[in-house]
Amino acid sequence: MAKADYHRNALRILFILVKGSRPYAGEPVPGFDSYFRGETKVQALDFWIRYPDYLADEILSIFEATNDPSLLAIAGKIFEDEEPDLRRVPMLRRYFGAYEPLDTVLGILKSRGLVLPRSRRMETGKDAHDFLVGPKARELVEKVVADMPDLAWYDRRVDLVLQVADSRGGFTLKARQHEQKEYHDAATGDLIPTTAERVRLRLERLQGKTS
Numbered sequence: 001m002a003k004a005d006y007h008r009n010a011l012r013i014l015f016i017l018v019k020g021s022r023p024y025a026g027e028p029v030p031g032f033d034s035y036f037r038g039e040t041k042v043q044a045l046d047f048w049i050r051y052p053d054y055l056a057d058e059i060l061s062i063f064e065a066t067n068d069p070s071l072l073a074i075a076g077k078i079f080e081d082e083e084p085d086l087r088r089v090p091m092l093r094r095y096f097g098a099y100e101p102l103d104t105v106l107g108i109l110k111s112r113g114l115v116l117p118r119s120r121r122m123e124t125g126k127d128a129h130d131f132l133v134g135p136k137a138r139e140l141v142e143k144v145v146a147d148m149p150d151l152a153w154y155d156r157r158v159d160l161v162l163q164v165a166d167s168r169g170g171f172t173l174k175a176r177q178h179e180q181k182e183y184h185d186a187a188t189g190d191l192i193p194t195t196a197e198r199v200r201l202r203l204e205r206l207q208g209k210t211s
Contacts, residue, residue: 009105010108011144012049013042013046013102014109014115015154016045017036017131018133018138019141019162020036020158021131022036022037031134031136032132032133032134035133036131036133037128037130038169040170040174041170042102043097043098043099043170044098044173045162045173046091046100047192048161048164048165049158050088050090051084051194051195052078053194053196054180054183054195055078055164056075056084056199056203057180057202058164058176059075059164060203062164064206069210072203079196079200084199085196088194090191091191091192092191093183093191094189097183106131113136115132116131116132117131117132118131141155180195182194
């Protein structure tokens with residue numbers, strides 16, 4: 001497995017936190033006015049960004065439920081652009097599914113005043129992790145999109161992933177991803193395998209039905 005590119009990972013996570021955040025109404029924290037709830041949701045959204053084949057499969061499922069032709073076109077474009085090969089960033093299968101420690105990434109973002117991680121105690125007694133963001137983070141994301149067109153792909157992809165997630169919480173998204181046999185059956189400690197060929201065949205079958 002290639003050595004992690006922590007700065008690229010940090011930028012990807014920043015896009016998720018900024019674009020998936022909502023207005024913060026808690027005790028005022030200078031420099032922060034929005035929050036993203038839940039590390040589990042960060043991990044689930046990040047998985048779909050890192051595995052375009054799984055994302056395309058989810059889009060095809062929504063297409064079959066809605067018959068929205070734009071969704072079939074989006075899934076087709078993912079394969080036309082060879083994203084399952086060129087954009088895949090493998091993740092390890094941990095006990096509860098795809099997971100990658102965010103300590104280093106969050107350290108990078110926090111040290112630059114872009115993200116403020118926060119813990120809260122849940123009714124179960126366990127701690128949950130939320131993330132505060134503010135104008136500085138949003139301005140950086142906007143600057144990246146304007147100045148570096150190649151990285152603007154993350155902006156568009158996070159928008160798509162949030163659309164597919166449809167406000168579902170992290171545990172619901174994780175459960176949905178576990179419904180994929182390749183994901184669920186991967187051994188703990190192994191890289192989650194690609195589903196590209198299976199999804200490609202599904203895409204071609206659905207395209208054939210609409211032609």
